[in-house]
Amino acid sequence: MADSFVLYLFISRHSLPTRLIWGCLQLQLGVICSIGIWTFSEAKLQAAQAHQTWKSLSEFTEGVTKVNAEPTPILIAAPENFNPDLQLPPKTSTEALQNSSPPKTSTEAPQNSSPPKTSTEPRTPDAVLESIHTDYRYDTDNFGQTNLFFEPTAQFRLSNGNKIFFKTGFNLFEQRGVESITNFPLQVGWQGKIGKATLQTAAGVDIFNRLPTAINLNAKVEVPIAPPRVSSSGQLLSAVVLSGNLEQGPYKSNARTLENQITAWRFGPDLYWQIDRKTSFFSSLRLGSYNDGNSEVQSFSRLERKFGQFSLAANLFTWNFDRDLERTSGYFSPSDFLVYNAEVGWEGDIANFLRCRLAANLGQQRLKGEFDNANTYQTRCTVKFSPNIEADLGYTFSNVRNQETGGSAYSGNSLTGQLRVKF
Numbered sequence: 001m002a003d004s005f006v007l008y009l010f011i012s013r014h015s016l017p018t019r020l021i022w023g024c025l026q027l028q029l030g031v032i033c034s035i036g037i038w039t040f041s042e043a044k045l046q047a048a049q050a051h052q053t054w055k056s057l058s059e060f061t062e063g064v065t066k067v068n069a070e071p072t073p074i075l076i077a078a079p080e081n082f083n084p085d086l087q088l089p090p091k092t093s094t095e096a097l098q099n100s101s102p103p104k105t106s107t108e109a110p111q112n113s114s115p116p117k118t119s120t121e122p123r124t125p126d127a128v129l130e131s132i133h134t135d136y137r138y139d140t141d142n143f144g145q146t147n148l149f150f151e152p153t154a155q156f157r158l159s160n161g162n163k164i165f166f167k168t169g170f171n172l173f174e175q176r177g178v179e180s181i182t183n184f185p186l187q188v189g190w191q192g193k194i195g196k197a198t199l200q201t202a203a204g205v206d207i208f209n210r211l212p213t214a215i216n217l218n219a220k221v222e223v224p225i226a227p228p229r230v231s232s233s234g235q236l237l238s239a240v241v242l243s244g245n246l247e248q249g250p251y252k253s254n255a256r257t258l259e260n261q262i263t264a265w266r267f268g269p270d271l272y273w274q275i276d277r278k279t280s281f282f283s284s285l286r287l288g289s290y291n292d293g294n295s296e297v298q299s300f301s302r303l304e305r306k307f308g309q310f311s312l313a314a315n316l317f318t319w320n321f322d323r324d325l326e327r328t329s330g331y332f333s334p335s336d337f338l339v340y341n342a343e344v345g346w347e348g349d350i351a352n353f354l355r356c357r358l359a360a361n362l363g364q365q366r367l368k369g370e371f372d373n374a375n376t377y378q379t380r381c382t383v384k385f386s387p388n389i390e391a392d393l394g395y396t397f398s399n400v401r402n403q404e405t406g407g408s409a410y411s412g413n414s415l416t417g418q419l420r421v422k423f
Contacts, residue, residue: 166188314342
């Protein structure tokens, strides 16, 4: 199964997106290796600290309690892309540093002279390379729209426990009737604690092949309302966490929207409630303001209950825009859009190095007062190559709309992946 996913992921070495990605990856690997060599030379004196974070909703229908360790992504407003995530404060462990003593000499120092002072304390490195993860996503639909995302992120832990990360990558947007657009994102982020609150900020630029450079930024603050309780085995028993989010940048919906240079501000709260060890609730609200004068309100709620390796969940998504500007600005902007469904999922180990998840969602979607079926099918597998290297590979099929299709049916496919390397 792992081989079939790998073949799926690396579609064809002779295709244009893959050649561009390969060239971009060679450049990024050169930069990352240079940083890594410098970091490891400093890090020999100190062990890297381990941490654990909680991530919710890898897609519109994924669970809210998958363990992960990655920075918060920028939200893309669409039912199948709506991807808020939650991070609990990381647990850290430290190791004592061994002091080294200078070698003894049998020669006595001359009278009235002092031997040179030798420091016995090791030098603490300013930053330690903690992990590198690379996100991959390839979206297609039956209306000729293709979006490709390939974004590596290097994360460093500072000597004071805070984190910084650097993200770059290559993105490609293709659409019928529009010249393709390539995008090179560059972003620098910081994460730290202020009292009980966890603050994460990031800022950068988006470079395009035929469009002006645009600025992007985001910020997130998380505050535990009720202290989390964890069992002796590491399972989360209960917690209530409230977070506030703010983000701004180009709206990477499709090539036409980027060509029209649409940007958006989005802000709003997230609430995560671990009711008990098997039941969780997540809710999110976003308010958006676009540079074309449009505004939006979107909300998402999910209630999930686990039964061993199986799970049941109910999802509700609403999305309302002030004006429908899809024909002029290029992005899906329904005045009244509703999706609700029920989800059945299974997750378990197929082998000691392979863990997979299967899920199916059956429900309804309402657009302009008319109802239609809303179905989504997902599969995702995690391959553990070594204790420090693992990869996620997934596929999703959905008929939940992200554009106006008239009387025609909509179907979308997403191939996703992430490679994680810990140091």
